[in-house]
Amino acid sequence: MSCNWSDLVRSAVMFFDDNGFMLELMVAAVLFTGWLDRRRHAAVRVPVALIALVCLSVAWNAVIPENTWTLIAQYMVYFAASAVLLHWCVDVRWSQALFYMVAAGTLQHFAFRGGRLMAAALHVFGGTPESWVDYAYPVLLVPMYAIGYAAFVRPLRGRRVENLGYGLILPLLAGMSLCVSVFTNVFNTLAADDLTGSTYTVFALFDLVNCVFLLALLREIVDRERAEEDSNVLQRLLEQQKAQMEQSKETIDLINVKTHDLKKQLAAFGDRIDPDEIEELNGLVDIYDSSVRTGNEALDVLLKQKALTCERRHIPFNRMVDGRPLSFMRPTDIYALFGNAIDNAIEANDGMADDAGRYIDMDVRCRRGMLAIRVENPYAGHLDFSDGLPRTTKGDDRYHGFGVRSIRMIVERYGGTMAIDADGGVFRLTALIPLNRD
Known part of the structure; x- marks a missing residue:
C-alpha cells in the first residue's frame, strides 16, 4: 500500500x-x-x-x-x-x-x-x-x-x-x-x-x-x-452641467417674469375675488417668486432651481449662504459643486421612509481665510466607503458615483480639501477652500 x-x-x-x-x-x-x-x-x-x-x-x-x-x-x-x-x-x-x-x-x-x-x-x-x-x-x-x-x-x-x-x-x-x-x-x-x-x-x-x-x-x-x-466621464458631466446651468438660468428668468406679471394681475382683481382665495393664490405664486440673493448669480440660479425641487418633494431646505466669496470660482464649477452636493442630499432624502425626518441644511461662509462649505442631510441604510468616498448604492461603480468624485475634483482644483462623515443616520459633506491663493 x-x-x-x-x-x-x-x-x-x-x-x-x-x-x-x-x-x-x-x-x-x-x-x-x-x-x-x-x-x-x-x-x-x-x-x-x-x-x-x-x-x-x-x-x-x-x-x-x-x-x-x-x-x-x-x-x-x-x-x-x-x-x-x-x-x-x-x-x-x-x-x-x-x-x-x-x-x-x-x-x-x-x-x-x-x-x-x-x-x-x-x-x-x-x-x-x-x-x-x-x-x-x-x-x-x-x-x-x-x-x-x-x-x-x-x-x-x-x-x-x-x-x-x-x-x-x-x-x-x-x-x-x-x-x-x-x-x-x-x-x-x-x-x-x-x-x-x-x-x-x-x-x-x-x-x-x-x-x-x-x-x-x-x-x-x-x-x-x-x-x-x-x-x-467627469469632463462630460461638467459639460452637461454647464449646458444645464444655462438652461436653468433662462427658465428661472422666465418664471420670475411670469410670476411678477401674475401678482400684478391678482392685485388688479381687488375685491372681485374672495380675500382668502387671493391669499392662497399669492402664497402659491410666492413659492416661485421667492428671490434667492446670495451675492453670486450662478449660485442664485442653482439654489432657486433646487429650492423648487425640494418644495415639490416636501424636503425642508434650510440654507445660510454667503455667495460673495465665491467670485474666484468659475460659474460652471459653482454649479457642478453645489448642484451635485444638493442632488445627492435630495436623493438621500427620497430614501427616507419618514417624511418628518427629511431635511437639507446648507451653510456657506468665510472662516479664517477659508471658504467653508457644509451640506448635511439624513440617510437611510448603510454606506460603504472606498478611498474616502461613499460607494454608489446604484449597483454599478462604473457609471454611477461620479457626483461626489466631481465635488472632490473641483475642491482640489482650487487647492481645497473635502471630507465626508456619515454617522448616526446623518450625512455631512464639508469642504474648505483657501481664499488667498497664489
Whole structure:
C-alpha cells in the first residue's frame, strides 16, 4: 500500500515536472480572470479549454524534443493558445485577452522563480535532501501565488480593462514577458547542474525582482486607464452641467417674469375675488417668486432651481449662504459643486421612509481665510466607503458615483480639501477652500 502511494506521488511529481509550466499558467490565468463575465455555454467552454491546454502540453512533451529552440517555441505556442482560449471562454476583446495573459504569464513566472528559490533554500539552509526539491516546489507555489494574488491580482478585481490606448506598450510588455520566461528558462537548462550556486541564485533573484516590477507596471497601466476614463466621464458631466446651468438660468428668468406679471394681475382683481382665495393664490405664486440673493448669480440660479425641487418633494431646505466669496470660482464649477452636493442630499432624502425626518441644511461662509462649505442631510441604510468616498448604492461603480468624485475634483482644483462623515443616520459633506491663493 505504501509502495503504491509512493509510486503515485512520484508519478504526479513527474507529470508536474513535464507539464508544470502549463498548469501554473492556467492557475495564474484563472486568478486574473475568474471574476470576468463568461461567454455563453461557459460550463462547457471552460472545461474544454482547460483539457485542451493540458493535452497540448502532454502532446508537445511527447513529440517535440527539448532543445533551446524548441523551448522558445514551446512557450510562445503555450502563450498564444492560452490567449485564444481565454478569448473563447471569457467576454473580453483581443487586447484585453492579451493584457490578462501577459499578467498571468508574469505571475506564473513570479511564482515559479520564488518557489524554486525557496526550495533551494530548504536544501542549502534547511539541510533537506536535494531529491526533495522537486517534491517541495509544487507545495511552495501556493504561498507564492497567495502573495502575488494579494499584491497584484486582488487590487485589479472589479476593474475591467476597457480601453488600452497606449500604442505599442501592450505588445512590448507581452514581448518582455515572453523574453523573461523564455530566456530565464533557457538559463535554467544550461545551469541545471548548479541550481544552488551563487551565480544561479543572483540571476534568480534578479529575475524575481523583474517579475515584481513588471506586475507593478501592469497594475499602473490599469490604474492610469481607469483614471483617464473617470476623467473623461467627469469632463462630460461638467459639460452637461454647464449646458444645464444655462438652461436653468433662462427658465428661472422666465418664471420670475411670469410670476411678477401674475401678482400684478391678482392685485388688479381687488375685491372681485374672495380675500382668502387671493391669499392662497399669492402664497402659491410666492413659492416661485421667492428671490434667492446670495451675492453670486450662478449660485442664485442653482439654489432657486433646487429650492423648487425640494418644495415639490416636501424636503425642508434650510440654507445660510454667503455667495460673495465665491467670485474666484468659475460659474460652471459653482454649479457642478453645489448642484451635485444638493442632488445627492435630495436623493438621500427620497430614501427616507419618514417624511418628518427629511431635511437639507446648507451653510456657506468665510472662516479664517477659508471658504467653508457644509451640506448635511439624513440617510437611510448603510454606506460603504472606498478611498474616502461613499460607494454608489446604484449597483454599478462604473457609471454611477461620479457626483461626489466631481465635488472632490473641483475642491482640489482650487487647492481645497473635502471630507465626508456619515454617522448616526446623518450625512455631512464639508469642504474648505483657501481664499488667498497664489
